[in-house]
Amino acid sequence: MAHHVRTLVFGSPLPTTALGETRLGNIRALAVLSPGALASIAYANQEIFLGLVVAGAAGLAYSWEVALAITGLLVLLSASYMQTIAAYPSGGGSYTVARENLGELAGLVAAAGLLIDYILNAAVSLTAGVAALASAFPALWAHRVAIALLLLLIITVLNLRGMREVGTVMIVPVYLFLTTYLVMIAYGIFVALSQGPGSLETAVASTPAAPSVFIPVTIFLLLRTFSSGATALTGVEAISNAVPIFKPVAIRNAQKTMATMAALMAILFMGTILLTEYLAVVAGPNETILSALARRLFGTSPVYFLAQIATLLVLIVAANTSFAGFPRITSLMAEDGFLPRQLRIVGDRLVFSNGILVLALLVGMLIVLFEGDTHLLIPLFAVGAFLAYTLSQAGMVAHWWEERGSGWLTKAALNGLGALATAVALLIVGVSKFIHGAWIVVLLIPLLVLLFRHIRDHYAHVGRELSLAGETPQIGGMAPSRIIMPVAGVHRGVIQALNYANSISRDITAVFVELEPGSGAALVEKWQSYGLDRIARLDIVPSPYRSLIGPFLDEVDRLDAENSDDWPATVLIPEFVPAHAWQFLLHNQTALLLKWALLYRRHRYGKTRAVIDIPFHLEK
């Protein structure tokens, strides 16, 4: 039953031989790799609006300048990453580039930043997608958390199934989104030309989202808005991580796709921002600014709803990119010993199931803790991404310096400029958003780096402890073990266990812990009447406090101390196994507790104590 449900939801297991690379054409690669970057205009636009509206019309008039600064950074970043593509044709993620060129610490810091940003990308994309949907259907606004969690569940299950067909499926929402928004911008330009500019003052006065008292436009306000809007740049590095999935010549195709993506992003971002400002569009409290723009242009027509659905879909696909990236990085790091080994395991369906589950859990927690509110999550976002960008590009500078090929100076200068720009952006984001939430990430990154190293040290230590290097293992000198066996009476389970004990040892002690005073004497009599005393001694141990495990373990220690063997006695545990799982509730779990206690109890001589489990299967 459970197996059938499992197969239905997650699909049948795939053999290892099914693993293999499918290379993608540029159209399809763009659909797979760009949604993180393209969809980010949905929340970046919103953040720029929210950042400036507190200063009223005077503030909103700065929209296009802020957007232009971000677009400038985008162009610089894209050019810089195109060089990374050329230098790392096997995929140059920030973790790899920083680690190879700047050392382990830089690699780990970049990795910590990236992991945090993958988590936030999924959380922000999903909540922003729900906001787009709820803008069209206001009744859904109250259920944002539930809807976001439902979408998360669907994405998680799809990813656990394996996303081999996903390149094809992704094409639909990505190109639907591109088409809808490009059409919207074109039509918007037509409207703008025919109707002329709107009045921001009038618009702001009419919206309940604006504060009653405006704060003045300061440099700090503009920088903080820039920080929030710069979340548009997250996901830009995706193509440079994935050069090997392009058809040959992979480098050329990847660079072309990168340039296309940057151009599309610039058009979408600047286009929507300029139209919003020129037409003086403002949003109410339960609507996104992109929804308000679409409504201004199309009214509440089917085209408007199409735009909202397209936004939702592309944001879901954007959240999904985290489900590709996060498990890939965690598996790489697990391979290097910086994260638990289980993250390296390829599941039934040839995906890193554990990484997917960890990500889903963390994203779900974020959505619940931040009440499904994109705006609350944004200050945590971008810190990690800009940290990774800076380290990755600084790593590229070191790379060129090391290599000194033709024209290395120009290349180093471009990457250096990129590193400098993102470092400045990082500083701006970190400072201006610090008290709003960025401090969480600033605190988390060093803690994560410490954790990574701690885990690595543990594995290294285990390796040393287990290593046989330089030794010839000795086997065979040991005498058969003495056996100590807890008994609660005389019954078939005990007889079966005694039988087994007798087959491997000539020295067997049964131990009875006397919970009720007087019960021991009765057992001794029964033991003798069945002739069991010829097979095993019976020790009766008192238990004044009615506990079982403590007195038994003390008796085991006492018996060990009496013997001078090198090897501690083996404990043999007769255990019932009920026929049905629910029946477990009807039996004391003494055997289970005893096994745990023995496993975690170091023997006083530092030697290992073997534990033998003799199950007795009940039939009904």
Next chain:
Amino acid sequence: MAHHVRTLVFGSPLPTTALGETRLGNIRALAVLSPGALASIAYANQEIFLGLVVAGAAGLAYSWEVALAITGLLVLLSASYMQTIAAYPSGGGSYTVARENLGELAGLVAAAGLLIDYILNAAVSLTAGVAALASAFPALWAHRVAIALLLLLIITVLNLRGMREVGTVMIVPVYLFLTTYLVMIAYGIFVALSQGPGSLETAVASTPAAPSVFIPVTIFLLLRTFSSGATALTGVEAISNAVPIFKPVAIRNAQKTMATMAALMAILFMGTILLTEYLAVVAGPNETILSALARRLFGTSPVYFLAQIATLLVLIVAANTSFAGFPRITSLMAEDGFLPRQLRIVGDRLVFSNGILVLALLVGMLIVLFEGDTHLLIPLFAVGAFLAYTLSQAGMVAHWWEERGSGWLTKAALNGLGALATAVALLIVGVSKFIHGAWIVVLLIPLLVLLFRHIRDHYAHVGRELSLAGETPQIGGMAPSRIIMPVAGVHRGVIQALNYANSISRDITAVFVELEPGSGAALVEKWQSYGLDRIARLDIVPSPYRSLIGPFLDEVDRLDAENSDDWPATVLIPEFVPAHAWQFLLHNQTALLLKWALLYRRHRYGKTRAVIDIPFHLEK
């Protein structure tokens, strides 16, 4: 550390020899046994008010008639139970009386009813106590669930500590409550005499708790109100259950205490109801009727707050009586095999810890599910109690019939009248409250009875399967077992495990599941180079779907099939034990999963497979 916290919260363990009966004087016995009955006026009054206020002043005018009917039932019930005290001086709970005189089924039905009512008594008392507190401090109204859960936690911890000193402590709230309310009633009579009657019409018109349209006073309305008010009678049987704790002559003392309790209850209940009606007191939506009465008499003076605190305290003590009764019944039933044996275990502090924990959990769930609202819980209450009363008194009739001592006919008639009256009350409660929640209990009781029997059958069956009756156990004919051992490589843990295996068997097979194609060949070479092939064969098993446990178990089955032994091979598992618990997260839990899989997998010949665990303790 954990040990110290444990001792601080729950106290140090007590030896079995500390068990012993402390007999109580009547004053103290009344304090211990009566709170369940006395405190119930807090919610019974409230329910009568809520039941009648929907019919306006005309409805509330029936308050004293309803209360009188309930008081009549109380007198009859008390007289009936005084006979039970005489007949069962060792304690005649409904379970015992019904089982002995009417057979097992009746006993189980009574037990099911009692268990449900103990749970509801605790939930209702706690929520009613919180309502009394929140009537005085309205700001607490919003936090009723949290406060009720906090009180529950405190009671649970105190009970887990053991309540040996509790008789003394309980005297304070019970006599504080009695004094406060007796004074209040006396003062109320003075006020009533000096001020004359109030107008119910005026009062109802002024309260927001009354509906805008009144429904007419019907027989059904009165019967339903009677049902709700009859919850006042829960807890009346407590004294008859506990005859042995009285000082000699126990029967006389218990009967005297029973009569005193009934008299006090009648005074408190009728006194408050009559005063409320005469003074035309009504309550607002966030206040109890008792609070409104106290406020009417004392204003918002310290005396008023004292009355509310006294009500809260006595209700806490009333909830606590469930913590004495529930674990006692569950341990009796566990002794008879009708409930899991763990409920019989006497904990560290000489209390039935498991019963206390189960009760606390169920009460907590009820409080959360019913949102801490007494009024929603009431329809579930009383069904169980009246069922148990009816069966217990019918049992007494059968008892007298059997015994036929002097004057048996009169005694049988009195118990018969009691049984009839409670049966009629049961019918009224069951029908009039059916759709409001009584159906849950009506459904639950037969299900519980089925469960009890199912559990008893299970234990009986296990007893038969384990029994050695009529057999002479055979021990010693078995040859040493073959050993099969999963390995993941060659390291110290494996060497240690091989050493152990070699000491008890001459036939050892190591099994390597090849997760990555090609890794098997490398291991074979290493195995030979260390000379391990002289000790154990090495089988390489492919795993096309990268799973470990399935292919290993298949190989074990294959090896068993190859051998004609009577006894299946022993599986020996080398297992790491990390030095610190958190490090478990860093290792695959394969050994654990494998042990579980082996324990639950029946060997195909129906024989038991022994599992040996060889832990390798990591040092850091």
